[in-house]
Amino acid sequence: MLSEYKEVFLEELDEQLQLMDEVILQLERDCESREVIQSLFRAAHTLKGSSAAMGFEEMKRLTHRMEHLLDLVRSKERTVTPPLIDLLFRSLDSLKLMKEDIVTQDCISVDVxxxxxxxERFDSEAGEAGRGTTPSAEPEAGHTTSGATTRAAVSASGFKRPELSLSIRLHMKNAIGQGLRLHWVRVRLSPECFIQGARAYVIQTMLAEWGEVLLASPDYESIGESGMDAPELTYLYAGTQASSELAAMTANLADVAGVDAEPVLPEEAEMDYRAHGDGEASTETMPEPEQDPTSAETAAAAEPSIRQPAAAPSAPQPSAAVKSKAQTIRVSVERLDDLMNLVGELVIDQTRIQQVARTQRRRFQDDSVGELGHIADHLSRIIGDLQESVMKARMLPIEQLMGRFPRMIRDLSRDLGKELELVMEGQDTELDRTLIEEIAxxxxxxxxxxxxxxxxxxxIRERAGKPRQGVLRIRAAHEDNQVVIYVEDDGAGIDPAKMRSSAVGKGIITQEEADALSEREAIDLIFRPGFSTAQRVSDVSGRGAGMDIVASHIEKLNGMIDIRSELGRGTSFKIKLPLTLAIIVGLQVKCNGQTLIIxxxxxAEIVRVSAEEIRTVRGQPVVLIRNQVIPVADIRDRFGVPGNNDGPKHxxxxxxxxxxxxLALTVDELIGNQEIVIKSLGAYIGKVDGIAGATILGDGSVALILEISALFGRATAR
Amino acid sequence: MTAQEQYVEFGIEREQYAIRIQDIHEIIKMQDITHIPGVMPYVKGVINLRGKIVPVLSLRDLFGMEEQPYTKQTRIVVVNHAVDTVGIIVDRVSKVTTFNDIQAPQGRFGGLDGRLFTGIGLTSGGLVGILQLEEVLLQD
Structure with missing residues (x-):
């Protein structure tokens, strides 16, 4: 389900693991470097967040532990020792194993x-060490903190200060030592904010980019769980900015309703500084004696099991690493577009070569001509494959889009008090990325x-003898080189009679016109501008934008939409789209010697009818095809070309x-289907009504591509 | 403008015109033109210039002269115009030339608006109107 995120996650995982590898090595060489510890901590933290988001519980737990341990190291409650380095490496190896598992089988089976x-042992030993050697440090720290908090609350009322732990006060001291300014930053999230936890994470990340976040309260992880209405986030921030700058920067972030930033009061810092003195003394002095036994023990415990995970995967690891690396490359869309254009040129030349080969074959009986034909055939196969590959490179599974639906539908159905089951099929159907954006x-x-x-x-459903739970089915599939998307419900359906009266009531059509409409045509009224059958305008689908907007969107994409509805049984929409917008399959037709492309x-279909079958209804020629009355138009009329009326019988x-x-178009001659590249007529000519563009045919001549939506515009204008 | 700049001289009817050589993309023989319904009347249509779709205008039409059937001498002068390439149909292309004497255009030149010309080149063969492409192509 989350497969599209999985790739991104794996990319990030790869990056972070590699970074950790480097950083732990650095740490081994330089135990004191704060920066190194900080970057390692950040890496563990990032992985904790993303693995939790992806639902990889084991990985989350492991990274959480690592993070915790690193936090202790960072706050100097634990010093960097060889066993610690070993343990970090061992954890890293376990993470790598987990990654393999995720790549190959989508779940984690590594025992960590x-x-x-x-x-944990390392953690608790550190804790014990801390407690054991500085019995006075903890209570005193707590005392000082609360003292500082109350004082601050008096002096700068309104800020609820979180408690400052020993390690945080150490950071504050360090920051002041580095000449940084400390601020309290309080951010109020807007009540509309959707995923508060994620937003808090972003805010914290941004702050961490500008300076350093010493303390975040509440932590972004706990926000998601608590589900507060409009949470306030308080940060203790160290950086070079002034409070006002910081407030302005933070206020620019999305979903931030308000920001207060004020400097940490001198007395707070002072207090902290004093509190520090104790803490510092304790960390410096006390872990020393306890450390040796600890490290010896952990080393012993770690030794055998380190080798295990590290040695075992050494064989499959390289191949897996290569595999995951080769799986994705980021390429800008622009490059793909360029590639597509070049392939387009090839497609044109290929059709020309084919044509030349055909004429040559007709004219000469020579082996070399036959060979030309073979080469031309081979070339067109290769170009066909190439075109497909490039097209595929631009395509994304529609899952990208459909992945959003379950959540949306869940919220919608809850808001509206509906019960429904969502069925989605064909999420792996691929289409051009621009189309995915446009169809959303x-x-x-x-x-x-x-x-x-x-x-x-x-x-109501129960009363109608239907199951309480409605079914909404969204299906995507490839059909004849096109993408078809169905949206089907088993709801009330559309009542043609209601549609008629509503359309008349709104002045969209006259009563006469309404009476003349077939049931299908009446249902099609839903696409008319200004039409909306809903009695009330809800904030869900009201807003004035109706089905006509949907129709015009799809029209713009050279697509078609069909609606089928049965009263009491449900409604089904069928959207048909081209696979891509750049190269299309076109039908070549001839009208008065000019080749046009549709x-x-x-x-929808191609039929041959005898001249008598085209009848006239109120001055408009129409043809009856399977009980549907379709207006008939002559392309020659549309383009002001004189027509020859002594046409063929059919x-x-x-x-x-x-x-x-x-609309049914009469043409002189059908030539055939061909893949064509749409080229614009250029800025000099600009947009011409009724012409979507031009393409170059096999014989080198230029053929115009009809703009179908404009033909309808003309038909109704008449 | 230096007097020694090179120009391509061409003609319609009995008149001679010229375009600065650096504005010219290429000169090609007459091609099959695909007519486009509903565009400005002086746009004859589009051609395929090695895979590029290029609109083609008729200088005769632009200058209000009657169209004549194309001959073996008929050429399309393809010029660069802003980001576009545009073809101009002329009766013949004579030569690449320089002008020793270029005079500012008068109010009118042979019945045409003087704004269409950057200057009038004087040669032994007579007067040559040097086209101001922007003005010529942007006619309404």
Whole structure:
């Protein structure tokens, strides 16, 4: 389910593990470096956060332990010793093993209990050491802290100061020693903030980038669990900025409703400084005697098990590492676009070569001509593969988009008091990334509509003899080189009679027109601008933007939308989209000697009818195809080309569709399908009504591509 | 403008015109032109210039002269215009030349608006109108 995040997670994991490797080595050489410890701590912390988000509990626990231990080291409650380094390496190896598991089998089967125990032992020993040697330090520290807090509260009312632990006061002292300014930063999150924990994490990360966060209260991890309404986050921050600067910087972050920043009062710092004195003395002096036995013991305990995880994976590790590295490369979309353009040029030349080879074959009987044909065939196969590969490189699984739906639908159904089951199929269906972006809005709109208007409330469903729980089904699939997305519900369906009266009531059509509409046409009224059947405007699907927006979106993408609805049984939307926008399959047709191209994704069907079958209804030529009345248009009329009326007995009709509309185009001749590259007519000519662009045909001539949506515009304008 | 700049001289009807050589992309023979319905009337259509779609105009049309059937001498002068490439159909292309004497355009030149020209080149063969491409191409 989370597979798209998994790749990102693995990338990050790789990075962080590598960093840890380097940093622990550094630490081994230079035990005192605060920076090194800090970066190691950060790495462990980052991994803790991301592994928790991904649900890798074992990894979270291990990194949490590491983080805790490193925090002790950071606050000098524990010194860096060889056993500690060993233990860190051992933990790191375990993390690496976990990574392998995630790569190969998607879950963790590494047993890390030994490692965890060793870490815990280290922790508690450190704690014991601390307590044992400085019995006075802890209570005194607590006392001083509370003293500082109350005083601060008096002097700068409004700030609830979190308790300052021994290690934090040490950091404060260090920061002051480095000439940094200390601030209290209080951030109020906006009540609309959705994922408070994540937002708090971002804020803390940003602060940590500008300076150093000594203390965060509450921790971003506890925020997600507590679910407060508008949480306030308090940070103790050390940096070079003034309070006002800091406040301004923080206020710019998203979802921040308000920021207060004020310097830590001198007396607070002073107090802390004094408190420090004790703490410092204790850490410096006391771990010394206790340390040797500790380290000896841990070393002994660690020794055998370290080797185990480290030695065992040494064989599979390289291959796995290579595998995970080779899996993803970040490439800018621009490069892919360039590549696509170049392939487009190749596609054109390839069709030309094919054509030349054909003419040559007709003209000459020569072996070399036959060979040319073979080469041309081979070339077109390769170019076809190349084109497919490049197209694939631009494609993403629709999961990227559909992954958002479960949460959205859960919230929606709860808000609206509906019970529903979401069924999603075909998440691995791939389509062009630009299309994924473009289709998101219309799709979300359809889903909202389905939940809001389509599915009934549980009680109503029960009364209608349906299960309380409605079913919303979202399906994606490839069909004939196109992407088809269905949004289906088993709700109330659309009542054609209601549609008619509503449309008349809103002045969209006249009563006469309404009476003439078939049931399907009445349902199609939903796509008319200004139409909305919902009695009330809810904040879910109301907002004035209706199905017409959905239709125009899909029209823009050269797609089609179909609606099927059965009263009481449900509604089904079918969206058909081209796989990509750059290269399309087009039908070449001839009209008066000029070749025109109709995008295949806009073609509903092709039929041949006799001239008598085209009838006239109120001055508009129409044709009846499977009980659907479709208006007929002659391309030659549209483009002001004189038509020859002594046409053949059977007229080829290309039935085109744009969003929900259908139109039958009469053409002189059908030539065939071909992959074509859409080229613009250039800025000098600009946008021409009815022309989507041009392409270069096999014979080198330029053919125009019809803009289907504009043809409908013209048809209605008439 | 230096007098020694190079120009490509070409003609329609009995008149001679010129364009600075650096504005010219290339000169090609007449091609099949795909007509585009609904564009400005002086745009004859588009051609395929080695994979690029290039609009083609007729200088005769631009200058209000009657269209003549294309001959063997008919050429398309492809010029660079801003980011675009545009082809201009002329009756013939004569030569690459320089002008020793260029005069500022008068109010009118042979019945055409003087703004269409950057200058008038004087040669032994007569007067040559040096086109101000921006003005010529942006006609409405």
């Amino acid at each position: 209990s030994d490692c965890l125990q060793a870490l 809005d219309p799709l979300i709109h359809l889903i909202r509509n389905a939940v809001d208007h389509g599915l009934e409330l549980p009680e 995008p295949m994704s806009n073609i 007229i080829p009709l290309v039935i085109i569709g744009s969003a929900e509309k259908r």
